[in-house]
Amino acid sequence: MDAFAHAPRPIIPIAGGTDLLLDLKQGRHSPVQTLLDVTSIEEMTRLEITGDELFIGASVPVSRVATTPEVAHHAQALTEACNLIAGPQVRNVATLGGNVAHALPAADGTIALLALNTQAEIASALSGAGGRVAERIETERRRSAVTRKIPFKELFLGPGKSSLKHGEELLVGFYLPLTNYHQASCFKRIMRPQGVALPILNCAVWLERENDIIKDIRIAVGPGGGTPFRATQAEDTLRGKSLNDITFESALEALLTQAQFRTSARRASADYRQHIVVGLFKDVLESAWERAS
Numbered sequence: 001m002d003a004f005a006h007a008p009r010p011i012i013p014i015a016g017g018t019d020l021l022l023d024l025k026q027g028r029h030s031p032v033q034t035l036l037d038v039t040s041i042e043e044m045t046r047l048e049i050t051g052d053e054l055f056i057g058a059s060v061p062v063s064r065v066a067t068t069p070e071v072a073h074h075a076q077a078l079t080e081a082c083n084l085i086a087g088p089q090v091r092n093v094a095t096l097g098g099n100v101a102h103a104l105p106a107a108d109g110t111i112a113l114l115a116l117n118t119q120a121e122i123a124s125a126l127s128g129a130g131g132r133v134a135e136r137i138e139t140e141r142r143r144s145a146v147t148r149k150i151p152f153k154e155l156f157l158g159p160g161k162s163s164l165k166h167g168e169e170l171l172v173g174f175y176l177p178l179t180n181y182h183q184a185s186c187f188k189r190i191m192r193p194q195g196v197a198l199p200i201l202n203c204a205v206w207l208e209r210e211n212d213i214i215k216d217i218r219i220a221v222g223p224g225g226g227t228p229f230r231a232t233q234a235e236d237t238l239r240g241k242s243l244n245d246i247t248f249e250s251a252l253e254a255l256l257t258q259a260q261f262r263t264s265a266r267r268a269s270a271d272y273r274q275h276i277v278v279g280l281f282k283d284v285l286e287s288a289w290e291r292a293s
């Protein structure tokens, strides 16, 4: 964090560069003085179980997330999402942190993490708050490693806009609760046949079953709004109920009411998204339901 605090500004982190370098080259990003490579920061490359959580460092490439057995066991939706991101070459350098920090509402890793009740860890490199120089240096030294955890959803302010403070904050990684008995998740997406970047629509569901009842559920759909979207109203209609045609119809109605599907020039119209979400949501929900049995 020292380098982050003191290098020439404007400064931004770079991980795999698969989003950022394109944005810089194509003039979609404001000029930058320093690129801070975060791929070798040891803490950010860890992928391990710590206590009752799975920690995935922000600099872990999505290919490693996709092929790690612990992720498949505890976060199957994330394994499925990471396996679908781009092709093998991009997956080997693209990181989970970059996928999230870019703050796109339909990024595949992001939508899976949203359904998995993830906490994001953030490190801040705050500068001293005035006073004598020595005090400021000491304050900076102590603060240079300050980290905090926030609910995943709080990372997002709008399309392409994260809540991370520019030049001050880094995503360190993600904490996911471990899967228990009768809990399961699923991720699927609908993609243009020739498409290589973001999907037309994706969906992730995590649920816990108690016999034939949905004890708890989280549903994420991308893009279902300006930020990664949780279908909380659909979750409310399903919690405490069994999954059948009637409860599915109520959940679907709630999802369609709450989601704000939009038309994107290169991918799909809002109408088309409203149409195809029916089958995608049903498919993902039923898979998670079966897996949790």
Ligand SMILES: Cc1cc2nc3c(=O)[nH]c(=O)nc-3n(C[C@H](O)[C@H](O)[C@H](O)COP(=O)(O)OP(=O)(O)OC[C@H]3O[C@@H](n4cnc5c(N)ncnc54)[C@H](O)[C@@H]3O)c2cc1C
Pocket: 012, 013, 014, 015, 016, 017, 018, 019, 020, 021, 038, 058, 059, 062, 084, 085, 086, 087, 090, 093, 094, 095, 096, 097, 098, 099, 100, 101, 102, 106, 107, 108, 109, 164, 169, 170, 171, 172, 196, 197, 198, 199
């Ligand atoms: C051909 C191609 C296909 C693609 N297909 C898909 C796809 O199918 N699905 C999908 O979701 N995405 C896809 N993408 C998008 C991209 O690969 C992913 O979003 C990738 O995960 C971004 O990670 P990165 O490490 O390359 O990020 P970078 O490009 O290095 O960074 C992206 C943004 O995140 C910031 N950042 C990176 N790391 C951190 C950190 N630790 N803390 C704070 N900010 C950070 C950077 O400053 C930058 O603003 C595709 C891209 C390409 C080029």
